[in-house]
Amino acid sequence: MNGWQSWAAIAVFVVTYGLIISEKIHRVGAALGGAALMLAIGATDDKSAFFSEHSGVDWNVIFLLLGMMMIVGVLKKTGMFEYLAIWAVKRARAKPFRVMVMLVVITAAASALLDNVTTVLLIAPVTLLVCERLSLPAAPFLIAEVMASNIGGMATLVGDPPNIIIASRAGLTFNDFLVHLAPLSVVLTVVLVVMCRVMFRKAFVYDESRAAEVMALEEKEAIKDPRLLVQGLVVLVLVVAGFVLHPVLHYEPSVVALLGAGLLIAISAVETGEVLGEVEWPTLAFFAGLFIMIGGLIETGVIGEISKSLADAIGDNELGGSMLLLSASAVLSGIVDNIPYVATMAPITSDLVESMGGSGTHVMWWALAIGADLGGNATAIGASANVVVLGIAERNRQPISFWQFTKYGLVVTVVTVALSAVYVWLRYFTLA
Incomplete structure (x- = not known):
């Protein structure tokens, strides 16, 4: 590590992370402040922060979000x-848990074909409207969906950005991910549905009058502009x-x-200013700040040191190393964020x-x-996907706090990672 700058970078990251967790300062302000400090102490510089693929802002993520936010707008x-x-509620007979199951399954399946960020951008607005119609708290449904998007996105090469990085470094194909990870993704989605029934049981309050109102609606009447819809x-x-x-x-x-967003604005009569007004700019700013902060840890050798220590601990033990x-x-x-982590860890894994x-x-x-x-x-x-959903929820006055998300996220992560360890052990070491 690079001497005092490494320790200073760690201090900046820890303090910023603490501020994000405590929510005493808005997460966007905390992230941008942390990024500014990383630049001020020389942990990173303008070239590394804005132009480096290894340790800078991941513009592919930023512009993917921008383009899809414009299309969704x-x-x-x-x-x-x-x-x-309305369609989803009617198919689920307005039963809250059935609605959640439907949204979770749709999200997981869509995240395997789209990337998980795009999926939540499309599903979250539907969820907010469903919850409003049925007078349900939106947070449990949004949290369940974002977890489903991360689990479903694991199934394919394009489902989660880290997978693209891994595929590029390892020479893996779309079919490789389908064969190796899609079965696990399906099992874990079922497990998530069961866990949601327990974790969010207090949210499944059936309001008969609200349900009757929605069941009486005709969904076709909701379409305001058929031409624009087409x-x-x-x-x-x-x-x-x-x-x-993408592989082709x-x-x-x-x-x-971005091509899709530009084409849609060009062929439609929608004002560009109106579309840009729908963009979650604070979310994009948060990502930029987060990338620069993590870039500071990369540039000062902190993340590299952690990765090398992990590699040294693994040695040539395949079973112990994989676990x-x-x-x-x-x-x-x-x-x-898992994108810069995988970008840093991929070359070390390749050597292993x-x-x-x-x-x-x-x-x-x-x-x-x-x-x-x-x-x-x-x-x-x-x-x-987590950050995007929190931004959407906040914009729609249904804020989800760091700890509200994390208390469920930790439980789901422990269970799914434990089951995945069993899957890896059985598939690659016991039944191989």
């Missing part, structure tokens, strides 16, 4: 989300196709999202795999992917 004006909310859905389908065909087209999801990598990745991805004589589909890669993806559920800032 246009779709909101069509009445599509009101339509889907335009929006066509563009959305093209964007989804671009995401799924080689367009980054951020580029696809340590799985659990350590889950813990660290709950503290720092090579030293063990393994191929691209070596168990160590799956341990890293599982730990990073599931560990993102542990805290409110562990994964990109």
